[in-house]
Amino acid sequence: MEIQAFGYLGVGTAKLDDWTTLATKGLGMEAVDRGGGMRAFRMDDRKQRLVLDGAMPGGTNYFGWEVADAAALEALAARLEQAGIAVRREPAALADQRFVSGLISFRDPAGNRLEAFHGAALADTPFRPSRLISGFRAGPLGMGHVLIAVQDIKAALTFYRDLLGFRISDYSLAPIAAYFLHVNPRHHSIALVEAPVNVLNHLMVELYSLDDVGQGYDLALTDREKIVATLGRHSNDFMTSFYMRTPSEFFVEYGWGGRDVDDATWQPHEVDTLASFWGHDGLFRAVGGEDPPPDVRHDAQNRQRGAPVQVIDGNYARVKGVCPWWDAVVAQGRQ
Numbered sequence: 001m002e003i004q005a006f007g008y009l010g011v012g013t014a015k016l017d018d019w020t021t022l023a024t025k026g027l028g029m030e031a032v033d034r035g036g037g038m039r040a041f042r043m044d045d046r047k048q049r050l051v052l053d054g055a056m057p058g059g060t061n062y063f064g065w066e067v068a069d070a071a072a073l074e075a076l077a078a079r080l081e082q083a084g085i086a087v088r089r090e091p092a093a094l095a096d097q098r099f100v101s102g103l104i105s106f107r108d109p110a111g112n113r114l115e116a117f118h119g120a121a122l123a124d125t126p127f128r129p130s131r132l133i134s135g136f137r138a139g140p141l142g143m144g145h146v147l148i149a150v151q152d153i154k155a156a157l158t159f160y161r162d163l164l165g166f167r168i169s170d171y172s173l174a175p176i177a178a179y180f181l182h183v184n185p186r187h188h189s190i191a192l193v194e195a196p197v198n199v200l201n202h203l204m205v206e207l208y209s210l211d212d213v214g215q216g217y218d219l220a221l222t223d224r225e226k227i228v229a230t231l232g233r234h235s236n237d238f239m240t241s242f243y244m245r246t247p248s249e250f251f252v253e254y255g256w257g258g259r260d261v262d263d264a265t266w267q268p269h270e271v272d273t274l275a276s277f278w279g280h281d282g283l284f285r286a287v288g289g290e291d292p293p294p295d296v297r298h299d300a301q302n303r304q305r306g307a308p309v310q311v312i313d314g315n316y317a318r319v320k321g322v323c324p325w326w327d328a329v330v331a332q333g334r335q
Contacts, residue, residue, distance in 0.1 A: 005142030008064035012056025015247035024130035109155040110198035134209040149195035168268040185260040187237035204253035232279020
């Protein structure tokens, strides 16, 4: 499999100032002025992760997917062409603009512009967040994940899974069809959800500290209309997060504590609900649906819903005592 991570997102927008305010004061990214109606934002040691282009029409985006090297990029291009997908080997000028060594572009069945690249450039200076945060969990895991609504879920799944090599983490068949796919230990780098339109629904960025998310939530609460979904915890990737509006037609999920998957042991499985363990009020309403009622959210199939928090070394401290709930889960063989 060539694709290793979700490397960057490009956004066409005329609202450069509004986006800059959100990306810096709201999200904590580091702004880089590219000039010529382009602005970029850092999240880690890469020169850019989020790119705004005032020359691109609003509502248009491009998605950058990283591969290991030039040989992997050419192998991916050849496989796409063999499947009848038009591939453009982009000129050095565009690769330089993306700060990568090599670049190809093509489109998925929904018409989204995808770019694959290798050799992302590193910045000369350390990442400096624009507000006091611990940093983004990016690096080899990529900048986060995207959720894309598609009209033809079968065509999208065939393309991403069978042609690009993405692996299914879990999926839902009812009440809507949704597939969560990974390319590295992050639970999913892309989610595909069947919908009446083809559109980017949201970008997720993950923080190292839960307090970063909570403080970001406080900032968002100063303009309550910007909040799409309240603070909550997802039941499949375990992310604690909230969703906010952007100056474009998609949302940003600001999260902490997403789970990892290990391909040596992980088995794709169907989830019985997309309802969160708690919170995320407004998430389904934002896309024209109905939020799950509390009895489904909290007691689906008459069983307790929850999971241990997902932590990394350095952002937790052990406390004294035992956990009856976890002991019971282990005793029942549910983990």
